[in-house]
Amino acid sequence: MSTARTLLLAGNWKMNLDHLEAISTVQKLAWALRDAKVDLTAVDVVVLPPFTDIRSVQTLVQGDKLWLRYGAQDVSRHEPGAHTGEIAATFLSRLGCTYVVVGHSERRADNHETNDVVAAKVKAALGHDLVPILCVGESLDQREDGTHVEFTLAQLEESLAGLSAEDLTGLVIAYEPVWAIGTGKTATAEDAAEMAAAIRGWLREIYGDSLAESTRILYGGSVKTDNVADILVSDDVDGALVGGASLSGPDFAALCKAAVGQ
Numbered sequence: 001m002s003t004a005r006t007l008l009l010a011g012n013w014k015m016n017l018d019h020l021e022a023i024s025t026v027q028k029l030a031w032a033l034r035d036a037k038v039d040l041t042a043v044d045v046v047v048l049p050p051f052t053d054i055r056s057v058q059t060l061v062q063g064d065k066l067w068l069r070y071g072a073q074d075v076s077r078h079e080p081g082a083h084t085g086e087i088a089a090t091f092l093s094r095l096g097c098t099y100v101v102v103g104h105s106e107r108r109a110d111n112h113e114t115n116d117v118v119a120a121k122v123k124a125a126l127g128h129d130l131v132p133i134l135c136v137g138e139s140l141d142q143r144e145d146g147t148h149v150e151f152t153l154a155q156l157e158e159s160l161a162g163l164s165a166e167d168l169t170g171l172v173i174a175y176e177p178v179w180a181i182g183t184g185k186t187a188t189a190e191d192a193a194e195m196a197a198a199i200r201g202w203l204r205e206i207y208g209d210s211l212a213e214s215t216r217i218l219y220g221g222s223v224k225t226d227n228v229a230d231i232l233v234s235d236d237v238d239g240a241l242v243g244g245a246s247l248s249g250p251d252f253a254a255l256c257k258a259a260v261g262q
């Protein structure tokens with residue numbers, strides 16, 4: 001990773017851990033990070049719990065002054081109003097969320113989220129001071145027929161439609177090849193580096209140097225303690241979006257320590 005951008009390690013809990021489990025997981029994460037002497041000024045460690053946990057996580061993080069950030073796994077594209085079951089960006093901001101995942105492949109598949117919907121969610125998040133972690137990535141078929149870069153860049157372009165470089169300041173992009181999520185199959189460090197460089201090149205071409213240099217690009221898909229350092233070797237890969245390996249506080253802290261390289 002480049003030293004100009006702060007390393008970001010975000011734990012996407014998906015639909016795991018209720019609000020009581022969230023409290024003990026975050027406590028154990030904080031203790032394990034402290035015991036392992038992970039320098040939290042050098043890395044952003046983030047947890048992304050289910051919506052129902054966020055208030056508990058907020059109370060703990062603020063009450064104990066933990067050096068951790070948190071966020072949500074999705075956000076509504078709508079402003080508050082008659083949208084049953086939706087969660088507005090403003091509600092997440094008011095709960096102290098910093099980040100929100102947008103366009104995760106599981107939501108694209110399970111909830112038929114199109115790139116248009118994803119772009120509207122990115123807009124809603126940015127409009128309420130949330131940092132979107134925009135997920136893009138190809139399927140196994142696309143990887144095998146060699147169209148993975150083309151597909152991922154087209155998905156990115158459509159998921160950012162209508163947004164200017166100024167709007168996108170602070171944006172985080174997570175490259176998550178669908179075939180590597182929860183499968184134990186990790187892309188190689190070279191695969192992650194190739195796509196991160198292609199994404200950064202595309203950002204430079206469309207939005208200019210400043211956004212290309214400041215945007216953090218993460219890799220996600222079966223990242224574990226024993227492969228995270230390799231994945232981060234490329235200057236273009238600025239962190240990881242971690243699913244399964246973030247569900248235990250001590251394990252996620254070990255992954256963070258391995259990532260920081262202490």
Ligand code: PGA
Nearest residue numbers: 181182221222242243244
């Ligand atoms: P995984 O999930 O680490 O369990 O593969 C990553 C993700 O979906 O963000």
